Amino acid sequence: MTRNIAFMKSEATLAWIGQFDPTDQPLVIEMLQKMLLVSRNGFVERLIKLIRSKNGGHPVGLYAERELRSHGGRPNRLFKQSDRKPFRAAGAGPRPIDPFRAYDADVGSEGIVAQAVSELCRRFPKxxxxxxxxxQIRKNKIRRFVLVTDFIGSGDRVRKYLDAAWRVASVRSWWSARATVGMSFEVIAYSATPQGQSYVEAHPTKPDVSLVAPCPTIANIFSREKKYALQNLCAQYSPAARHLPSTGYGWVGALIAFAHGAPNNVPLIFFKKSPTWIPLFPERVTSDVRDHFTDEPETGEQLRERLKAMRQSRLSQSGLLASVDPQIRNLVMVLAALSRPPRTRQSVALQSGLTLSEVDSVLAKAIGYGWIDGRNRLTDRGQAELRRMRVDQFNLSGLPHETEDDYCPQQLRVPVSLSR
Incomplete structure (x- = not known):
């Protein structure tokens, strides 16, 4: 495969691969090729775009997720409240950045997230x-509590932040009236693992979780055989003590790295060191390779490799992949991903390399064309179009003309003609 080309060819990456036995290197290379690498500009721009797309017409309180202090195994309350009934909350909100330990001034991903939040609040102060x-919540009638983070791995830190808010009596009161005049909870992240997202969604606040892109993991991006092989490989080469989870915190096995750092949910071989092991992201810092995290669209050759991975060898030879129109290329990739289950938007995004918003846009168009039904299954007409694509007989001029102003629904329902 040819994904993450510049990253794969970097001196640091090649040196890291060289530490593995030659028989293990092909599997390691495939793991690196499937990683989601997020540049600094891409991270900020897409995260802000996602927040803006969720504007529901009510004032929004934005909070940058960070580690909070605890007492007795529970996080401290997010807001101050009176000691006596009715336990009314008052005062200012939490600091955007506050080192967890007094002796350690290190600032993690919350720094870049807090900066993005601050930028949005200055641009749209109302x-x-x-x-x-x-x-401020009462004065400005804020009805949405939006927690912003870069990544949900195990979901522990996000849950802890929500717990800190939930411990405040006034917050629980606002939440109970969320259907009318109260407050709802949301979590917006660049990416998340399936288990982390589910864990957060199960919180008592019942937050709505929105992502830029799903996170590839050892468990969700590889076949069962390769999954077990990679898990064994991570354990075999783990530079840490045997009792530590070799595939990362919570045994998540996340395959993602940001320009501002890698999460602790990636396998330990990426960031732990030992006398015999040099990590690719030492102390989870990606500075040696982040210049190779690119936002450039994938080339036709890269798309062909993705299609081959979807078992679409014939479609991978289609001339449509050379189209300069990204909408056409995205359409080809999404229809190919929908030809076999699973057909969830997350699965389509992982296979196609598109963001979830790009997938949603294509799905809406495909339903409008009558190519898929409300369960994302290809209709007879969709199957016919996919066959035409395989033999380069797809007529691009037959598609309706669209502009950037065209309405794109956020929730898809089965068209009447297709549900009969």
């Missing part, structure tokens, strides 16, 4: 409020 406290 819509977004920067870490508002109870007084």
């Amino acid at each position: 819509v977004y409020f920067n870490h508002p406290g109870p007084d």
Whole structure:
């Protein structure tokens, strides 16, 4: 495969691969090729775009997720509240950045997230409020509590932040009235693992979780055989003690790295060191390779490799992949991904390399064309179009003309003609 080309050819990456036995290197290379690498500009721009797309017309309180102090095994309350009934919350909101330990001034991913939140609040001061406290929430009638983070791995840190808010009596009162005048909870992240997202969604606040892109993991991107082989490989080469989870915190096995750092949910071979092991992301810092994290569209050759991985060898030879129109290329990739289960938007995004918003846009168009039904299954007409694509007989001029102003629904329903 040819994904992550510049990253794969970098001196640091090649040196890291060289530490593995030659018989193990092909599997290691495939793992690196399937990683989601996020550049600094791409991270900020897409995260802000996602937040803006969720504007529901009510004032929004934005909070950058970070590690919180705890006492007795529970996080401290996010807001101050009175000691006596009715336990009314008051005062300012939490600090966007506050080192977890007094002796350690290290700032993690919350720094770049807090900067993005601050930028949005300055640009749209009547819509977004920067870490508002109870007084500001009441004064500005803020109805949405939006927690922003870069990544949900195990979901523990996000749950802990939500727990800190849930411990405040006034917050629980606002939440109970969320259908009318109260407050709802949302979590917006660049990416998340399936288990981490499910764990967060199960929180008592019942937050709506939105992502830019799903996270590839050892478990969800490889076949069963290769999954077990990679898990064994991570354990065999793990530079840490045997009792530590070799595939990362929570045994997540995340395959993602940001320009600002790698999460602790990636396998330990990526960031732990030992006398005999040099990590690719030492102390989870990606500075040696982040210049190779690119936002450039994938080439026709890269798309062909993706299609071959979907068992679409014939379609991979289609001249449509040379189209300069990204909408056409995206359409080909999504229809190919939908030809076999699973057909969830997350699965389609992982296979196609598209963001979830790009997948949603293509799905909406495909339903409008009558190519898929409400369960994302190809209709007879969709199957016919896919066959035409395989033999380069797909007529691009037959598609309706669209502009950037065209309406794109966020929730898809079965068209009447297709549900009969």
